[in-house]
Amino acid sequence: MGNTGPAELLAIWEAGLAHHGPGRALLLHRAARPETAADELLSLPVGEREADLYALRRALFGERMQIRAECGACGEAMEFDLDARDLGVRSGEQDGPLRVEEGEWTVEFRLPTVADVEAAAQAAAEADGPLGADVGEGEGQGANGNVDSGEVEGADGNVASGEVEGADGNVDSGADGNLDSASGSPGGEAEREPTAAARARRALLVRCIVSVHRSGRLVPADRLPAAELPEPVQRRLAEAAERADPAVDVTLNVACPECGEATRAELDIASYLWAELDHWARDLLLDVHLLATAYGWSEPQILALSPLRRRYYLELCADG
Numbered sequence: 001m002g003n004t005g006p007a008e009l010l011a012i013w014e015a016g017l018a019h020h021g022p023g024r025a026l027l028l029h030r031a032a033r034p035e036t037a038a039d040e041l042l043s044l045p046v047g048e049r050e051a052d053l054y055a056l057r058r059a060l061f062g063e064r065m066q067i068r069a070e071c072g073a074c075g076e077a078m079e080f081d082l083d084a085r086d087l088g089v090r091s092g093e094q095d096g097p098l099r100v101e102e103g104e105w106t107v108e109f110r111l112p113t114v115a116d117v118e119a120a121a122q123a124a125a126e127a128d129g130p131l132g133a134d135v136g137e138g139e140g141q142g143a144n145g146n147v148d149s150g151e152v153e154g155a156d157g158n159v160a161s162g163e164v165e166g167a168d169g170n171v172d173s174g175a176d177g178n179l180d181s182a183s184g185s186p187g188g189e190a191e192r193e194p195t196a197a198a199r200a201r202r203a204l205l206v207r208c209i210v211s212v213h214r215s216g217r218l219v220p221a222d223r224l225p226a227a228e229l230p231e232p233v234q235r236r237l238a239e240a241a242e243r244a245d246p247a248v249d250v251t252l253n254v255a256c257p258e259c260g261e262a263t264r265a266e267l268d269i270a271s272y273l274w275a276e277l278d279h280w281a282r283d284l285l286l287d288v289h290l291l292a293t294a295y296g297w298s299e300p301q302i303l304a305l306s307p308l309r310r311r312y313y314l315e316l317c318a319d320g
Helices: 006-016 021-032 038-042 046-061 114-132 196-208 231-244 269-295 299-303 307-319
Strands: 064-070 077-083 098-102 105-109 163-165 209-214 251-255 262-266
Touching (some): 006 021, 006 269, 021 038, 021 046, 021 114, 021 269, 038 114, 046 114, 046 269, 064 251, 105 231, 114 196, 196 209
Antiparallel strands (some): 064 077, 098 105, 105 209
16 A cells, blocks of 8 residues: 555645545545556556555555445435445456447447546536536546445444345445446436436446447447447446446445335445545644644654554643
């Protein structure tokens, strides 16, 4: 994970205050891979970036992740723990493009990279005009390229009992991965009036398609039918991408302890980790303020103390 001491983490946090989702995700990824250039990080598959961020999170804050979600049925606040060791599974090496055959269609595509996701989000934002200008960097889009419902977040304090399960009783990766179409099949309401999320997914699909054959005939590159691919083909593309890059999407099926209904919510590790870093940084700066006031030490001197010694001096200040 490189040199991620207190001073370095504070510098990452300070730089991240000027950014939003993708910019903060890149800063965190550079902390996880400090020896890798930014353009190389952007060229990595999204799932590899997510796996790196889960590894960074475990190194910085441990394996236990506190999660909060809101029941979609009754609005009840739910809190529970996740084990970070179960998340961020790295994908195997891909030798060449992925291939999907469905009916008369044969599609070859590559896994989306971080740069693909950002470009697709920006294309959707530009299509929206001024009102959509923040899609690529704003609060409405998770750093992994999916629309973030905002219902999953880190939990502070004690964690109440809660049940987390996927369709098979476990945390599962979302079947509606980054290559998935919008809710609603082509030709339906979502197709006639695509949302920003639908446009972003469609732009991402176009970027990642290598070739399309229909009834054995190659479809020219300038006529790649991202909007015309049948829903079963798009679904197969999403499923193939998920199998090849399982760390991209982590979707939780949370059973509400109040009403029993299940709520699906996406865990965005970049946003979650940034929230934890922000909380940690503000607490640390308060410690620096208190110790500098009490002892006249400089920030570097205080940051050089171990957490245990820093806490001991703070207790002495409180007792005195």
